[in-house]
Amino acid sequence: MRMSDLSRRSGVSVTTIKYYLREGLLPAGRQLSATQAEYDEQHLRRLRLIRALIGVRGLSVSTTRDVLRALDEHAGDTHILLGLALGSIRIVEEPEEGTPEPAEVGALIKELGWQVHQSAPARAALAETLTSLRTLGTPLEWRTLLPYARLAEQTAAVDLDQLDWIDDPLEVAERALLLTVLLEPALLALRRMAQENESARRHAED
Amino acid sequence: MRMSDLSRRSGVSVTTIKYYLREGLLPAGRQLSATQAEYDEQHLRRLRLIRALIGVRGLSVSTTRDVLRALDEHAGDTHILLGLALGSIRIVEEPEEGTPEPAEVGALIKELGWQVHQSAPARAALAETLTSLRTLGTPLEWRTLLPYARLAEQTAAVDLDQLDWIDDPLEVAERALLLTVLLEPALLALRRMAQENESARRHAED
DNA sequence: TGTTGTTGGATACCTTCGCTATCCATGTTA
DNA sequence: TAACATGGATAGCGAAGGTATCCAACAACA
Known part of the structure; x- marks a missing residue:
């Protein structure tokens, strides 16, 4: 070709x-x-x-390069792939080195009993959101996130279930990438629609 | 000042x-x-x-303008605010006019029994993800999204619960905006961490 | 054996976005 | 009154993501 x-x-x-x-x-x-x-x-x-x-998904060219490189290097190992390849994606651009991780993030993860690598970018992303909300004068209690986290747990289980029946390691890696990254806009869209629906439902009850 | x-x-x-x-x-x-x-x-x-x-959140300046305008116009009505103001946010840039909504999106919403406005941008966002996955040769059965949608429902309920005890309509509107838009990176971060944790857990079992 | 058209590779350029720097006339303040 | 700050307008800048152009090497047909 x-x-x-x-x-x-x-x-x-x-x-x-x-x-x-x-x-x-x-x-x-x-x-x-x-x-x-x-x-x-x-x-x-x-x-x-x-x-x-x-x-x-709207990833930048350089982030895409990092993700694809990780995909090639660790194609066989889903665990490494999820933790490392997907870890290289910054949900929030620029990890904002200046912002130290609030103790809340650690407390939340401990309370959940999760094993999350110390340097996972997701920690920084979460920290930045919390910091930002505090700056805005509408701080979010970290316990408020617990129900969301439990739902995220279930979501993750559904995610990994879909990889179980795939044999080819390369296909597992690519599928994992698609399910985590490409599905994100779809999950947010579902949440938006669910909000609209729930809002309509509650209004109808009045 | x-x-x-x-x-x-x-x-x-x-x-x-x-x-x-x-x-x-x-x-x-x-x-x-x-x-x-x-x-x-x-x-x-x-x-x-x-x-x-x-x-x-990484919104563009023009999108931010649209969101804030909607916030000002419908501050009192949470339902309109969620459906309209937040509807003006494009999760996926450029709604891709050329892509007609696959019947799957309608089928999914019908199956869920949700009330979602026909022109909601979230529909288009979902449609684009499905179309994209099909193009990639790894189509996603719409039924696969059902568990995710049920989780989204619960998430939405948690979202709206947090607005209940607020009195000031302007504050409700702003809080709704923060909870939906600003919390999005945080929710994705939670999912990433949950995946990492779940992946570690499953590997440990082997 | 031309000759015509295509290919890969390199380089320069373009457009949009989100600011940023400069000017300048009008004000305020010491 | 003199020095500095302010608001408003205009032009420019740097990164990102492409796009257009040029050119030597090649293929393939006449």
Whole structure:
């Protein structure tokens, strides 16, 4: 498959493909000669994945590169993949080094009895939200998050259940990535709809 | 309060405040003379809210403007606020007019028995995720989303519970905004941590 | 054996976004 | 009155994510 075929089948322009190659998102094709390279189905698949991460989820190019690299390096080990590859995604851009993690985050995790790596970016993301709410004058008691956390636990169980019946390690890794990252906008959308519905329900009761 | 005081107390530079005024995110102060304006606590509060929406949640300036306008217009009515003001937030940028909503989204909502407005952007967001997964060759059965939706229902109930005991309508509106929008990164962070924990737990069992 | 068109690779450029810096006339304040 | 601050307008900047152009090497057909 030539680059132009790759472009046609993926719907991504040749120049953009070249850009992704340059940025290291897409591995180079097999060089046939000085000005000829061959691409295969793997490249096509990878390219579609890139578009989904950047376009649907809105990841930055550099974050996408980190995620894909982690995916390649730890394809076989779902645990490492989830903890490390997905850990490289910053939900909040710039971890805001200046903000020390409030004790609340540690307290919450301890209360939940969770094992969460100390350097997990999710800790920083949570910390920043709490700090921000406090600055706004509407602080959130960390205990308020407990019911949310229990629901997150159940969500995570559903997530991992879906990986159980898959055999191919590479497929497990890719599926895990899609389920965690690409599903995020969908989960938020479900929450929005549920809020609308619940709000309507409560109003109707009055 | 002068603009410089507003700057000092909010930590936002004067030039940036001017930018927000220009962009219509922040209402103008009370004009004292041709080159003098007075700002109050409301402005400070609003400014902090703007920073939180843009900085923490990563909303674009124009989206933030839409959200704040909706907040002002329907401050008293939580139902309208959630359905309309929050509806104006695009989880996925560019609703992708070209993609018609798959029948699956309608089927899911019907199965759930939810009342969701036909034009809710959350529908489009969900639709795009499903379309994207199908393009990637790993389609998601809509029934797979049912457990997630039931969890979203419970989350929404927790959300609305927290608004019950607040009296001031303006405060309800602002709190609703914070709980839905600003809490989103926190909820995703909880899910990430729960996944890490659940993955560790399952591996330990082997 | 041309000659025409395509390919990969490099480089420069473009557009949008979110600020930021500079100007300047008008005010305030010491 | 002199020095400095303020509000408002305009222009510019830096990063991000592409896009357009150029060019030498090559393939493939006549």
